[in-house]
Amino acid sequence: MSENVIYSINGPVVTVKDAVDFSMLEMVYVGNKRLMGEVISIKKSATTIQVYESTTGLKPGEPVYPTGSPISVTLGPGILRNIFDGIERPLKEIAKESGAFIVTGSDVPPLDEDVLWKTSVCVKVGDELKGGQIYARVPETDLIEHRLMVPPKLSGTVVAVEPDGEYKLHDCIVKLQDAKGEVHELTLCQKWPIKQARPVKERLPISVPLITGQRVIDTLFPIAKGGTAAVPGGFGTGKTMTQHQLAKWCDADIIVYVGCGERGNEMTQVLEEFSELIDPKSNKPLTERTVLIANTSNMPVAAREASIYTGITLAEYYRDMGYHVAIMADSTSRWAEALREISGRLEEMPAEEGFPAYLPSRISQFYERAGYMETLSDGIGSVTIIGAVSPQGGDFSEPVTQNTKRFVRCFWALDKALAYARHYFAINWNQSYSEYVTDLEKWYNKNIDVRFLRDRQQLTALLAEETKLMEIVKLIGSDVLPDDQKLVIEISKVIRVGYLQQNAFHKDDTYVPLIKQLKMMDVILHLYKRAKEVVVSGKALSSVLELGLFEKVTKMKYDVPNDHLEILDSYFSMIDEAIDQVQ
Template structure:
């Protein structure tokens, strides 16, 4: 009889009394139902395990069985288009056996062991392979080619290869003999510990933007491929909607969407919408390049904590193949709450607002796994992390938001007053920032236009000037302002409504190429410069406003199709004609 018997149960935390043969972070099976758990603390007196499933019905005295391996993700073809829970169990397959709710001890494999893949072998007998080398490929979806790689810790000479054909994920396709003469069978899949970062050859400088087609992001607060961003915002400010837009339109090859602790009905809506969305670039379903990890608020709290690591491990795996991956974590606040609950059950000393003292290090470990890298096989790829933060009461001074701010370089602060005014994306241009602006300057100059960053700076300056002027307006009204300052306010209004505000449901406005973004900025600044010159000559701002030219410029986003940017030139003529009428 094993000595690894349950001594106490406290929610998802289970303990064993006395010394055991288990190791730190080892995956274990708990009780007669074989619930999945992980060792998180070992001492001479007791061993503590967190269980990733509900412990209802578990009893003291039941056996705990070690697996000898850490909690790992299964990596292979079949990940893309799938929907997993926090510990990579396929929810659609579970539904077929257990119904709408996940049964305890469900042991359905992550990847379908019976599905056959059309495999092409890329190596020959006698080839020397190292960790990361690609030995076989297969079409995983119409958009993604799956590249099977030698596990990072393995190298040797190819002793046998199978013929091209159809194989399951567990079939051996290549045999490899290492330097000790031991033969290893390479299948289409491998396992990797979710808490361990996958090794790379080197990190590359972050110099290329992740183009999203959202003007407030691409122009004002850009994010780089391999970068990190946070989207903090209270309830109803549009965090999920913003992430949907980024998932649909950003120029990443693969999207990993982690719904961490979100409401069940909201997660259902996400899954339904993603399955119906058409990828605008390829015409295929968006799910053909998307992985969904759904961990709702009524699922076991420990699995919520693991879901973030599962998502980033899947992202790193596809990065190693040479793909650019964007991972959307919605939301890291729920993940931090899971850490707080487990920490409380472990009776650890709480820090600010009850969160564990190691909250900052956990957040940093997650965001540090982003980057633009060269993998072990020489392929360039990237992982871009965009994490939503849900501060209670929109209080950005709470610990999760403040600690996230320390480790990300892009901060898109959502404003509830903008959201209630139906200004989407509700990113506040006064409290948001991006530290990638300077590093991306060279790319924008070379690929969009030398004047892009200069025009962006002028737009940002006008918005800041308006913010300062509005403080005066609130106190004494706008009538006392001179005409040149009134012009700043009117131009900033054009920028806010005609440029920063974007309609996700309008065919021409849901995605805007960088060339059009630059063209719109040029027209707005031309309007400002021409009006400023007229005011300097003594013309009244009221006469200029009566021409309606400001309203005309606002409509550019709808009236100029993305495929007919030459129509922007007409607006210079319209501005000149309108101002000539004033004279």
């Protein structure tokens, strides 16, 4: 029986009096049901623990057991295709045991320990291994090869190796002797603390875009591999839909989707949709390269905080294998609300809107774990973080949005008016920005064309000019504008509807390759240039509008299949022939 017993219980916060056995951020088991908890404060008189499970039925006097280690996740084959809760408990396995609801104290291993994995060992006796080096390979799914790595803090000489074959998770396949002569067994899995970033050899400059196939993102507000983006928006503006589309189409190797404090029915929809989605690149189920962390709003509030760290740790693990990983956190506002609730129960001094004073540092610690890295095994991997933010009432001046904005370099502001007008993605081009454009300039110039960013600049200039003109139109109407300004409004409408608006349910419009994006921009700007020539020559803009060219160019996203881009070349001659008749 443990000498440390519960003194008081306040929701997920439990205190133990006069304890000396605990260390800061240590994982503990609380009560007779052995609920998972974490030490968050130590005073001479009392130790404070936050419990990651429901404390209903817990009583003072029940024992608290130290473990001597921080909260960690098990890393090994079997992570992909799985659905975990915020503390890496497998929900499918729990459902088999206890039904739809997780029982407190549920002790199901995170990864199936009975599955036999086909393992190819790639080291031999006498080899010198250092932390992060790959010693075996396992085909985890049809799409992803799992590379087993020496734990980062371990190095030594291989003294024993098992032959290739089928092994369970905890079977020893390599024995490593360190400099002190101690022998360590390397199995198919390892553990890592979730609040500690995994080490890398070097953080590399960001220079490669995360290609999404979504025009408003790839063209106007690109994100880089290893970059960070925030997707703020009020209720119903399409945050989750945006993340779904990016998860399906972005060119990351692996997707980690964290549903942090989301509604249960919305999370159910995510789980059902992801299980049905086919990966467009391989025609295999998307789940073959996806891991889902489901932490719904009715789950214990403290586990929301853990879910974010669990997700980023799994992402870093696959990054260390040399994969490019994208993590979707939906939504970090619910995580911040969990911090606020626990802070309130700890009676800490509140800062703005009741959030704890350390909110900015917690947000920065999360986003700083993104990056484009050279791994310890000399490979290249990245973690890209795309975090949704749910400001109450769509108010972007609230603390979570403002502090997130400080630490991300890409800001996709979702607009309620655009969403209600069925303009998806509802990314407002006046409020959004990306600081990655200059970092990616060399890549675009080398791999696409120097025209790409030049065209982008012209499009953004036209949209900015339209915004100014619309202020005048609201006051005195469009009739007073000269034809050259009316032309800006007309061509901006083509940009908005024909280029920025995208249809996720259309086979050619749901994903658009960069070369098609470039040619579409070329066509729109060619139409603008030729129409401007007519206006400058003194002819009425109406004579150009009557030709139907603007409508034809608006519909080109549907009329030109992605595998027949040569059709776009005919648009130039069509525009020239029609406008030459007017002139």
